[in-house]
Amino acid sequence: MSERVEESDPGLEADVFARDCASRPVLHNVTGRWGVLALVALREGPYRFSALRRRVEGVSERMLSQTLQALERDGMVHRAVLEAIPPRVEYTLTELGAEVAERLEALIVVLESNIDAITAAQAAYQPRHAAE
Template sequence: MKDGSQRAVHEPLDPCDAFNSDCPGREVLNHLTSRWGLLILVALRSGPLRFYELRALVDGISEKMLSQNLRTLVRDGLLSREVLPSVPPSVRYALTPLGADAALPLETMLRWVRDNALTVLAAQEDHDRRADSPV
């Protein structure tokens, strides 16, 4: 029987279930939840940004990592890329409807991290202190 949290032993895995090792969604999950992918998607919730605006907003990301992640997210259909007619050419990135749908729960997760990071750090320190003390 299924209790909502566990699968019946005989129940086959859905090929699109991320718990299935063959699920193609695992690659998408990877792109969404990577440190940079998540931050880029949430950064764009406020509206379209140019490359260097994104780089300034996502502190610590290199140009190379930003470029790679933008290409991946555009390929996944989560972002649109618009070349602006200017000299030199400028590129603006925006969330697609699919990307906006994905960014909303990611923003909630980032808010949870912001609200709970100090509590997690305190738990880690407490754990490490107990692990280092003789039994």
């Protein structure tokens, strides 16, 4: 069993199941509703904020901004201010972000390719649990 990571001792092995492990909030940022979609969208290449918002349908400006800030802080996303008039900002994946996004995309592929089985399971679940 791995040791629990305390915030005061960054040298200990990470254990996401430990309450105080530094990896837990990062997992939350990456696997949150908008984190997954932003990371996988950025696998397609650099995006400006407005283009990324259009790509990730349904995300508000505020939520996308917060998501990108968290992912940048965690070392997953790089924010570059490009010299132009007006100034442009582009987001790209870091090496770590690219690795994480690749694995998230694999999960998305599994889900999308099994959507018929998933919807069948959901439909079967409804009648069994309607009386509860």
